[in-house]
Amino acid sequence: xxxxxxxxxxxxxxHLLAALPKAEFDRLAPNLELVExxxxxxxxxxxxxxxHAYFPTSSIVSLHYxxxxxxxxxxxxxxxxxxxxxxxxMGGDTTPSSAVVQTAGFAYRLERRRLMEEFDRAGxxxxxxxxxTQALITQMTQTAVCNRHHSVEQQLCRWLLVTLDRVPSGQLxxxxxxxxxxxxxxxxxxxxxxxxxxxxxxxxxxxxxxTVLKREGLEKLSCECYAVVKTEFDxxxxxxxxxxxxxxxxx
Amino acid sequence: xxxxxxxxxxxxxxHLLAALPKAEFDRLAPNLELVExxxxxxxxxxxxxxxHAYFPTSSIVSLHYxxxxxxxxxxxxxxxxxxxxxxxxMGGDTTPSSAVVQTAGFAYRLERRRLMEEFDRAGxxxxxxxxxTQALITQMTQTAVCNRHHSVEQQLCRWLLVTLDRVPSGQLxxxxxxxxxxxxxxxxxxxxxxxxxxxxxxxxxxxxxxTVLKREGLEKLSCECYAVVKTEFDxxxxxxxxxxxxxxxxx
DNA sequence: CGGGCAATGTTCGTTGACGAACATACAAAT
DNA sequence: ATTTGTATGTTCGTCAACGAACATTGCCCG
Numbered sequence: 001x002x003x004x005x006x007x008x009x010x011x012x013x014x015h016l017l018a019a020l021p022k023a024e025f026d027r028l029a030p031n032l033e034l035v036e037x038x039x040x041x042x043x044x045x046x047x048x049x050x051x052h053a054y055f056p057t058s059s060i061v062s063l064h065y066x067x068x069x070x071x072x073x074x075x076x077x078x079x080x081x082x083x084x085x086x087x088x089x090m091g092g093d094t095t096p097s098s099a100v101v102q103t104a105g106f107a108y109r110l111e112r113r114r115l116m117e118e119f120d121r122a123g124x125x126x127x128x129x130x131x132x133t134q135a136l137i138t139q140m141t142q143t144a145v146c147n148r149h150h151s152v153e154q155q156l157c158r159w160l161l162v163t164l165d166r167v168p169s170g171q172l173x174x175x176x177x178x179x180x181x182x183x184x185x186x187x188x189x190x191x192x193x194x195x196x197x198x199x200x201x202x203x204x205x206x207x208x209x210x211t212v213l214k215r216e217g218l219e220k221l222s223c224e225c226y227a228v229v230k231t232e233f234d235x236x237x238x239x240x241x242x243x244x245x246x247x248x249x250x251x
Numbered sequence: 252x253x254x255x256x257x258x259x260x261x262x263x264x265x266h267l268l269a270a271l272p273k274a275e276f277d278r279l280a281p282n283l284e285l286v287e288x289x290x291x292x293x294x295x296x297x298x299x300x301x302x303h304a305y306f307p308t309s310s311i312v313s314l315h316y317x318x319x320x321x322x323x324x325x326x327x328x329x330x331x332x333x334x335x336x337x338x339x340x341m342g343g344d345t346t347p348s349s350a351v352v353q354t355a356g357f358a359y360r361l362e363r364r365r366l367m368e369e370f371d372r373a374g375x376x377x378x379x380x381x382x383x384t385q386a387l388i389t390q391m392t393q394t395a396v397c398n399r400h401h402s403v404e405q406q407l408c409r410w411l412l413v414t415l416d417r418v419p420s421g422q423l424x425x426x427x428x429x430x431x432x433x434x435x436x437x438x439x440x441x442x443x444x445x446x447x448x449x450x451x452x453x454x455x456x457x458x459x460x461x462t463v464l465k466r467e468g469l470e471k472l473s474c475e476c477y478a479v480v481k482t483e484f485d486x487x488x489x490x491x492x493x494x495x496x497x498x499x500x501x502x
Numbered sequence: 503c504g505g506g507c508a509a510t511g512t513t514c515g516t517t518g519a520c521g522a523a524c525a526t527a528c529a530a531a532t
Numbered sequence: 533a534t535t536t537g538t539a540t541g542t543t544c545g546t547c548a549a550c551g552a553a554c555a556t557t558g559c560c561c562g
Contacts, residue, residue: 065396068475073396091382092487096479097392122373130381131342137388141348144395145316145324148435151548175509184399186550191510207509207558224319228347236343402518426539437520442540458528458539 009034011108013057015081015237016128024124032108037061039173043084043099050093052109053085054078059105060166062182065097073147073184074159076139077102079166081237086133088112089119089126102182103167103174135236142225150223152185153193157222159183160203160212165230170212179210197221260285262359264308266332266488267379275375283359288312290424294335294350301345303360304336310356311417313433316348324398324435325410327390328353330417332488337384339363340370340377353433354418354425386487393476401474403436404444408473410434411454411463416481421463427456448472 011032012018017025037043037059044050046066054061060079066072075097078084084107087095093112118125146155159182163172176194180187194210197203202217203210212218219226262283263269268276288294288310295301305312311330317323326348329335335358338346344363369376397406410433414423427445431438445461448454453468454461463469470477 065392067396067400069400071400073399075392075395086388087385089381090385090388091378092385095385095392096389096483120373122371122377126373127342130340133384134338134341134343134346137337137341137391138347140388140391140395141314141316141326141346144326144391144398145318145435147395147398148324149318149320149322177509184396187510188512188551189549191512195511205510232343232347428539438540439521439542440519442542446541456540 009057009106011055011057013080014055014083014108016083016132017055017108019128019237021124024118028110028114028118028125031110031114033110035107035109037101037105037107039101039104041101043101044094045098046096047094050085050088051112053083053088053112053115054099054107054109055083056080056105056107059101059107060103060163061107062100062102063097064100064182071184072181073143074182075143076136077162077166078136081166081233082132082136083129085115086129086136088115089129090133102178103163103172131236135233138232138236139229142229146223146225147184150225152183152189153196153221154223155183155185155225156190156193156197157218158226160210161215161218161222161226162229164212164215164218170215172210172212173208174210175208176205260308260357262306262308264331265306265334265359267334267383268306268359270379270488272375275369279361279365279369279376282361282365284361286358286360288352288356288358290352290355292352294352295345296349297347298345301336301339302363304334304339304363304366305350305358305360306334307331307356307358310352310358311354311414312358313351313353314348315351315433322435323432324394325433326394327387328413328417329387332417332484333383333387334380336366337380337387339366340380341384353429354414354423382487386484389483389487390480393480397474397476398435401476403434403440404447404472405474406434406436406476407441407444407448408469409477411461412466412469412473412477413480415463415466415469421466423461423463424459425461426459430461 011029017028017032020028037056043054043061056078057080060077061084062077063075064072065075084099087093119129146158156179159179164170176190177187180190183190194203194205197217198205200217202214202221203212205211262280268283271279288307294305294312307329308331311328312335313328314326315323316326335350338344370380397409407430410430415421427441428438431441434441445454445456448468449456451468453465453472454463456462
């Protein structure tokens with residue numbers, strides 16, 4: 001049996017759960033189920049009925065859209081700052097997009113019914129989730145304009161920065177093919193852009209692994225979209241107190 | 252003094268207001284203020300504190316984003332099916348985008364405070380606004396992927412269809428320059444695409460006016476995005492009963 | 503330790519959109 | 533009716549991204 005660092009598996013590694021007042025958190029805690037998300041796993045597909053909301057701790061989930069031609073694009077990403085499944089409380093239960101695990105890891109999931117019970121109390125949980133949804137909208141908005149006007153290289157840098165924020169080690173497990181699918185561009189386009197970044201000493205990589213060497217380099221080459229989203233995210237989520245010292249409920 | 256058809260100025264020409272149960276509508280009605288929105292008028296700008304929500308009746312408002320280079324793109328449009336100012340109730344009060352009047356007309360506006368009073372009752376108004384926000388998210392999502400993968404001509408057709416749904420006459424007051432700014436492309440690109448559509452007999456136009464002749468033609472040449480959004484919109488908003496026969500409160 | 507295969511590298515022609523520059527023509531105002 | 537400004541038309545060269553085809557290389561697994 002593997003020895004597991006409990007801090008890695010505490011619900012409060014997810015910022016939303018951590019931001020809940022104690023009363024709300026304690027109500028939810030017994031219903032939070034730790035699940036392991038594997039690379040490529042699909043949390044929901046277009047039209048599928050979503051049964052759980054997922055609060056990532058160490059995993060990253062990509063909200064992904066596939067069009068008729070087979071081409072696709074990432075609409076937004078969700079890491080430990082957010083939750084997958086906003087359509088549960090926004091209404092409609094499903095969306096035309098899908099949610100795919102982009103980086104393997106863990107998440108806590110909460111049954112649709114439990115989520116709605118808490119949401120319908122119209123208390124802190126509702127305000128928190130709506131505020132987060134607004135931040136997610138900012139991300140989507142920026143993605144739309146970024147797709148229109150910025151180059152593949154700029155978008156790659158932006159994407160690496162966002163991912164880096166969620167993977168503090170800077171060691172990404174990620175093929176160029178996968179990155180290309182996220183950005184909705186050709187794999188060759190990523191190969192070329194990544195090659196330039198490597199020559200510049202900004203990143204290094206080998207088969208399925210990308211290492212960020214100079215974060216400032218990415219920031220310089222990225223379009224403004226990274227900073228805009230980050231700033232807006234911080235503004236929206238900052239006045240929500242982060243509860244740092246929640247005790248883990250002992251099994 | 253101009254004689255005005257009162258049905259044009261009834262709040263229930265806005266689908267959201269019309270969908271409210273009588274009790275909720277009656278509470279809000281005294282606070283709804285009819286305003287005329289002029290072409291190009293800016294309802295809010297990035298960072299500006301939004302003071303009212305706007306429920307369009309005959310006007311169309313474009314949620315618009317301008318990047319550092321000066322280039323821009325439309326993120327979504329709001330007509331009489333929706334409301335401008337979701338950040339008021341979602342949280343944050345403002346967004347990095349702006350709202351610009353794309354087609355002159357009327358709207359009812361509601362003070363931020365009044366809106367929040369009703370929203371905080373956690374009744375039908377909350378559910379309605381969240382459901383609409385989910386539909387708006389679908390629009391933004393689709394715009395993001397459309398910007399990545401579809402041609403200017405396809406996007407023009409999509410945009411004309413959306414606008415046509417909000418302007419039943421099919422007579423749009425709109426320069427190519429303005430359309431280009433909406434789609435975030437060059438004016439010449441619109442000239443060329445529109446020229447092809449005219450040759451095909453799908454549309455006709457003259458200085459600042461576009462007339463749709465064959466709607467089916469647009470549907471054929473448009474990308475899938477129009478249909479996806481429309482279908483999803485209908486799904487999300489259909490189980491919300493439309494109140495057709497609200498009485499106008501006499502002044 | 504040596505396949506075998508997936509990931510990465512490289513090249514080529516093609517294309518859709520861009521940016522700039524300029525020509526034309528319509529509609530509103532004098 | 534003529535003017536004038538703005539909307540539309542047209543044509544360049546340029547370029548970033550595409551699609552396809554193929555070469556190479558690192559890593560896992562037998």
